Amino acid sequence: MLQNRSIEVLRAIVQEYIQTREPVGSKTLVDRHDFGVSSATIRNDMALLEEEQLIVAPHTSSGRVPTDKGYRLFVDRLAELKPLSSPERSAIETFLDSSSDLDEVLARAVKVLAKLTNQIAMIQYPALGSSKVRSVELVSVSENKVLLLLVLDNARIEQHQIDFTSGISGEFIAEVRAKLNTLLEGRSLTTVPELIQDFENNFAPASRSAVSQLLDALVKTVDANRTEKLVVAGTGNLARNEGDFSHSITPLLDAIEEQVVLVRLLNEMQSEHLGVGLRIGRENQTDGLREATIMSAGYQDQNQEVAKLGLIGPTRMDYSLNISAVQAVARYLSKILQA
Amino acid sequence: MLQNRSIEVLRAIVQEYIQTREPVGSKTLVDRHDFGVSSATIRNDMALLEEEQLIVAPHTSSGRVPTDKGYRLFVDRLAELKPLSSPERSAIETFLDSSSDLDEVLARAVKVLAKLTNQIAMIQYPALGSSKVRSVELVSVSENKVLLLLVLDNARIEQHQIDFTSGISGEFIAEVRAKLNTLLEGRSLTTVPELIQDFENNFAPASRSAVSQLLDALVKTVDANRTEKLVVAGTGNLARNEGDFSHSITPLLDAIEEQVVLVRLLNEMQSEHLGVGLRIGRENQTDGLREATIMSAGYQDQNQEVAKLGLIGPTRMDYSLNISAVQAVARYLSKILQA
DNA sequence: TATTGGCACTCGGGACATTCGAGTGCTAAC
DNA sequence: GTTAGCACTCGAATGTCCCGAGTGCCAATA
Numbered sequence: 058m059l060q061n062r063s064i065e066v067l068r069a070i071v072q073e074y075i076q077t078r079e080p081v082g083s084k085t086l087v088d089r090h091d092f093g094v095s096s097a098t099i100r101n102d103m104a105l106l107e108e109e110q111l112i113v114a115p116h117t118s119s120g121r122v123p124t125d126k127g128y129r130l131f132v133d134r135l136a137e138l139k140p141l142s143s144p145e146r147s148a149i150e151t152f153l154d155s156s157s158d159l160d161e162v163l164a165r166a167v168k169v170l171a172k173l174t175n176q177i178a179m180i181q182y183p184a185l186g187s188s189k190v191r192s193v194e195l196v197s198v199s200e201n202k203v204l205l206l207l208v209l210d211n212a213r214i215e216q217h218q219i220d221f222t223s224g225i226s227g228e229f230i231a232e233v234r235a236k237l238n239t240l241l242e243g244r245s246l247t248t249v250p251e252l253i254q255d256f257e258n259n260f261a262p263a264s265r266s267a268v269s270q271l272l273d274a275l276v277k278t279v280d281a282n283r284t285e286k287l288v289v290a291g292t293g294n295l296a297r298n299e300g301d302f303s304h305s306i307t308p309l310l311d312a313i314e315e316q317v318v319l320v321r322l323l324n325e326m327q328s329e330h331l332g333v334g335l336r337i338g339r340e341n342q343t344d345g346l347r348e349a350t351i352m353s354a355g356y357q358d359q360n361q362e363v364a365k366l367g368l369i370g371p372t373r374m375d376y377s378l379n380i381s382a383v384q385a386v387a388r389y390l391s392k393i394l395q396a
Numbered sequence: 397m398l399q400n401r402s403i404e405v406l407r408a409i410v411q412e413y414i415q416t417r418e419p420v421g422s423k424t425l426v427d428r429h430d431f432g433v434s435s436a437t438i439r440n441d442m443a444l445l446e447e448e449q450l451i452v453a454p455h456t457s458s459g460r461v462p463t464d465k466g467y468r469l470f471v472d473r474l475a476e477l478k479p480l481s482s483p484e485r486s487a488i489e490t491f492l493d494s495s496s497d498l499d500e501v502l503a504r505a506v507k508v509l510a511k512l513t514n515q516i517a518m519i520q521y522p523a524l525g526s527s528k529v530r531s532v533e534l535v536s537v538s539e540n541k542v543l544l545l546l547v548l549d550n551a552r553i554e555q556h557q558i559d560f561t562s563g564i565s566g567e568f569i570a571e572v573r574a575k576l577n578t579l580l581e582g583r584s585l586t587t588v589p590e591l592i593q594d595f596e597n598n599f600a601p602a603s604r605s606a607v608s609q610l611l612d613a614l615v616k617t618v619d620a621n622r623t624e625k626l627v628v629a630g631t632g633n634l635a636r637n638e639g640d641f642s643h644s645i646t647p648l649l650d651a652i653e654e655q656v657v658l659v660r661l662l663n664e665m666q667s668e669h670l671g672v673g674l675r676i677g678r679e680n681q682t683d684g685l686r687e688a689t690i691m692s693a694g695y696q697d698q699n700q701e702v703a704k705l706g707l708i709g710p711t712r713m714d715y716s717l718n719i720s721a722v723q724a725v726a727r728y729l730s731k732i733l734q735a
Numbered sequence: 736t737a738t739t740g741g742c743a744c745t746c747g748g749g750a751c752a753t754t755c756g757a758g759t760g761c762t763a764a765c
Numbered sequence: 766g767t768t769a770g771c772a773c774t775c776g777a778a779t780g781t782c783c784c785g786a787g788t789g790c791c792a793a794t795a
Contacts, residue, residue, distance in 0.1 A: 082758050097768055100759070118758050118774045158555055168653075196531055196547050204553065208535050208543065214555055216497055292631040293649030296638065310632030314507075421787050434739055439788070457745045457787050 062092065064134060066102045067111055071123050071131045075375055078300070080120030125338035125372060128350070132337075132376050133330055139377040141385055145173055153389050159183075159213055163288050166366070166390050171291025173382040175298070176370035177313065180356075181323055182286040183363035183394070185209065190241045190249065193275075195234045200224050205274050209246065211358055211394070217278040221267055229264060233271060249279050285364075287316045287323075294370070301348070301371030308345025309369075318343070323365045326353040333380050338372040348372055354383045357391040366390070401431065403473060405441045406450055410462050410470045414714055417639070419459030464677035464711060467689070471676075471715050472669055478716040480724055484512055492728050498522075498552055502627050505705070505729050510630025512721040514637070515709035516652065519695075520662055521625040522702035522733070524548065529580045529588065532614075534573045539563050544613050548585065550697055550733070556617040560606055568603060572610060588618050624703070626655045626662075633709070640687070640710035647684025648708075657682070662704045665692040672719050677711040687711055693722045696730040705729070 069090045073081045083096040083103060092099065103121055106112045111127035114120070123131065141149075152169045153162065163180050170178035194206040201221040208214050236259055240252060253275065257268040292313060299306055312318045322343070326334035334353045341351065353367030366387055368379060408429045412420045422435040422442060431438065442460055445451045450466035453459070462470065480488075491508045492501065502519050509517035533545040540560040547553050575598055579591060592614065596607040631652060638645055651657045661682070665673035673692045680690065692706030705726055707718060 080758095084758075094766095095768055096758095097770090098766080101767085104760080114759085116758095116774090116776060118760095119776070120758070158557060191537060192535055194533055194535065194545075196533065196545075198530060198547070198549070204547065206533075206535075206545065206553070208537070210537070214543065214545070214553075216553055218497060293634075293646075293653060295632075296635045296645055296649060299635065299638075306635055307632075310635060314632060419787095423787075433737095435787095436739055436741090437737080440738085443789080453788085455745090455747060455787095457789095458747070459787070 062094075063102045063105055064130075065090075065092070066099060067106055067123070067127060068131060068134070070103075070106075070112055070121060071128065071376075074122055075373060078373070080115055080122050082120035085120075123373075125340060128337045128372055128376070129335075129340070132335060132380075135331070135377060135380070138331070138381045138384075139375075141173070141378075141381050145382075146385070148173070149385055149389050153393055159211075162390070162393060164290075166386055167288045167290040170366065170368060170382060170386045171294060173386075174368055174370070174374075174379045175291075175294050176368040176374060176379065177289065177291045177295055178366070178368045179287055179289045179319055179323070180366040180390075181320065181364035182288070183211070183213075183358045184285065185213070185246050187245065187361065187363075188213070189243055189245050191243075193234065193237045193241055195230045195237075195271075197225070197227065197230055203230060203271070205271070205278060207275070207278050215278050215281065217274045217281075219271060219274045221270060223267070225267060229267070233260075233268065237275075246279060250276055285320050287320055289313060289316070289319070291368075298371050301373045303348065309349060312343075312345065313369075319369075322351055323353055323367055326351065326365065326367070328354060331380055331384070333383055334367075335376075350374055350376075352379060352383055354387040356387040356394070358394040360395060399441070399444075401433075402441045402444055403469075404429075404431070405438060406445055406462070406466060407470060407473070409442075409445075409451060409460060410467065410715075413461055414712060417712070419454055419461050421459035424459075462712075464679060467676045467711055467715070468674075468679070471674060471719075474670070474716060474719070477670070477720045477723075478714075480512075480717075480720050484721075485724070487512070488724060488728050492732055498550075501729070501732060503629075505725055506627045506629040509705065509707060509721060509725045510633060512725075513707055513709070513714075513718045514630075514633050515707040515713060515718065516628065516630045516634055517705070517707045518626055518628045518658055518662070519705040519729075520659065520703035521627075522550070522552075522697045523624065524552070524585050526700065526702075527552070527585050529583050529585060532573065532576045532580055534569045534576075534610075536564070536566065536569055542569060542610070544610070544617060546614070546617050554617050554620065556613045556620075558610060558613045560609060562606070564606060568606070572599075572607065576614075585618060589615055624659050626659055628652060628655070628658070630707075637710050640712050642687065648688060651682070651684065652708075658708075661690055662692055662706055665690065665704065665706070667693060670719055670723070672722055673706075674715075689713055689715075691718060691722055693726040695726040695733070697733040699734060 069086055070081045073086065083099040086099050087096045103112065107121065110124055111130060112121040113124050115122055149169055152165045163182065167178045167180045188209045188211050191208045191210045194208065196204040196206065198204050201224050203219045203221065203225060205217045205219055206214055240256065241249060244252060253272050256272060257265045260268050295306060295309065326336065328334040332354060336351045338350065339347050341347065341349065348371060349369055350372045351367060351369050353365045355362040355365050357363060367383060408425055409420045412425065412428065422438040425438055426435045442451065446460065449463055450469060451460040452463050454461055488508055491504045502521065506517045506519045527548045527550050530547045530549050533547065535543040535545065537543050540563050542558045542560065542564060544556045544558055545553055579595065580588060583591060592611050595611060596604045599607050634645060634648065665675065667673040671693060675690045677689065678686050680686065680688065687710060688708055689711045690706060690708050692704045694701040694704050696702060707722060
């Protein structure tokens with residue numbers, strides 16, 4: 058059974074190691090942290106921790122380094138978080154206050170998160186499943202080009218350009234637009250495909266080909282939203298933290314370019330302690346992420362959790378700070394989307 | 397005066413160094429490149445080149461490495477380019493064929509360019525100066541929220557959300573929209589601010605506050621387009637090429653995060669030989685780019701040069717390949733935007 | 736005059752030996 | 766349960782040596 062002090066020692070080791078990037082010895086430990094005991098006692102505790110595989114000595118006679126399991130215990134017992142400094146808070150606020158469109162808000166939020174944490178930050182686009190169609194707009198761009206705009210109730214707009222094989226008249230566009238709107242307005246996005254099933258029967262056979270081209274575009278637009286998008290920032294931080302990865306960081310870079318992988322990872326995450334989900338080192342089965350930690354939290358749109366945001370970095374990261382930052386950005390983002 | 401063969405030697409040194417990343421000696425040179433002379437002769441040539449500061453020896457007795465000046469001469473004399481392989485060409489085509497919206501096209505193009513060159517690729521958004529207003533759409537999103545859509549003739553759409561301080565009626569929106577459209581349709585974007593100068597006088601004093609809020613948003617939307625945006629891809633490649641930079645790469649990373657710097661750099665570039673602009677190493681006055689090369693080319697929208705694309709990487713890059721790639725992507729991009 | 740073979744010379748880097756010290760584990764005493 | 770003391774370990778830093786790729790130079794040659 059682990060003593061209370063042993064846990065404190067573990068905590069100190071993690072803190073020290075995160076700060077110095079060097080294996081921590083018993084002496085430096087008693088020097089900088091005020092345990093009331095001697096280094097020999099700490100050594101005993103460290104022996105215990107090592108038995109429990111919470112820390113490990115890289116070389117026979119050198120300081121100790123936390124294991125994944127050690128980090129895990131550390132974060133699970135992590136009571137008080139490092140509160141964000143006031144400049145940090147104001148950075149978030151000023152970055153996110155202005156009422157911009159969704160793209161802008163997410164782009165800024167992800168940058169702030171990357172900056173605050175010095176890690177790679179990512180934010181999923183809100184899922185559209187529950188959003189409803191506010192209106193469908195058709196804007197003629199040239200003789201046979203029409204722009205389809207799908208306006209959703211959370212102020213998102215999806216656009217798609219349609220190239221008709223033949224010229225299209227203004228009246229025809231107006232007619233289709235009116236009929237589409239009466240059909241779709243207020244309906245949930247998921248029901249759109251089945252709603253437009255028989256739509257083209259409303260039109261004379263001569264114009265059906267044009268209508269069906271248009272419907273194709275509509276379906277495509279809806280589908281495009283199902284494949285979830287992701288914004289990423291701070292890939293540069295990876296290079297800064299390169300020293301924290303013993304092996305090559307290329308697998309990580311590749312995972313990031315392949316956003317699919319990140320989306321899957323985020324979706325698999327479940328929030329746990331402190332409302333934040335964590336996968337530490339080998340807890341990621343994915344090869345190439347063995348030395349990385351992924352952190353995530355959900356955020357809300359109209360008081361409903363719609364997507365996740367998070368970050369990815371070396372296992373040796375400042376958990377306390379990063380958890381605070383992820384929480385804060387998630388909270389602010391939710392607040393903005395609610396308005 | 398430099399002999400003809402000396403130039404060939406320089407060319408060979410550059411090629412060899414680019415490939416092997418190792419200083420090039422006279423022996424390896426005669427081995428792999430079929431000059432009809434002995435290594436001693438090559439050594440004489442190399443001495444000349446060194447006198448001209450085109451190459452330099454890192455250590456007293458080791459092979460030579462091209463200087464910035466050497467690279468410059470190399471590219472200026474670069475006659476034949478390495479043609480893209482057919483898989484490379486088809487990569488570009490398949491990536492860029494589908495008719496998507498501008499965001500999508502640029503995002504894909506920049507990724508292709510990064511992939512082809514293994515460098516950091518960037519593409520400026522097309523300038524809007526000459527584009528014309530096709531229509532202005534106002535879509536009501538909630539009781540006092542309206543979405544302003546500015547549809548331009550090159551199928552770009554800019555959107556901005558307006559929060560009115562009081563509720564807004566559908567008729568009012570329709571009226572404003574109709575009047576705005578007659579005023580602005582077909583007009584150049586640059587003239588919009590002055591055109592709407594007295595617009596609010598068309599309305600009863602009671603609704604003028606709402607109108608002016610709307611006009612503010614319109615001006616903002618127009619302005620937002622003047623600050624040029626940039627898409628970047630392949631930052632991961634930087635880490636892969638890290639070995640090519642003797643100093644830290646953090647200044648580079650910072651420049652990339654601060655897109656403003658990149659935009660300025662791109663704007664300063666002037667295309668030269670082969671239609672591509674180059675800044676090699678210290679030719680960039682900017683600190684932190686002393687070991688980097690920036691390459692750029694313009695691309696066209698509707699047969700008019702509207703913006704630049706380019707890449708950034710270590711001076712020790714494959715110029716021949718990269719110039720081909722930049723040219724090719726610029727050409728394809730122009731072709732797509734023309735359609 | 737341009738080219739070449741020959742040769743002495745240089746110097747970076749790898750192999751190996753040595754030292755230093757931070758840190759450990761253990762034991763005996765408190 | 767804690768502590769002082771001590772022998773021990775091993776990584777990292779330092780020093781020495783040597784090898785060989787590569788150079789510059791010179792005298793000989795076509």
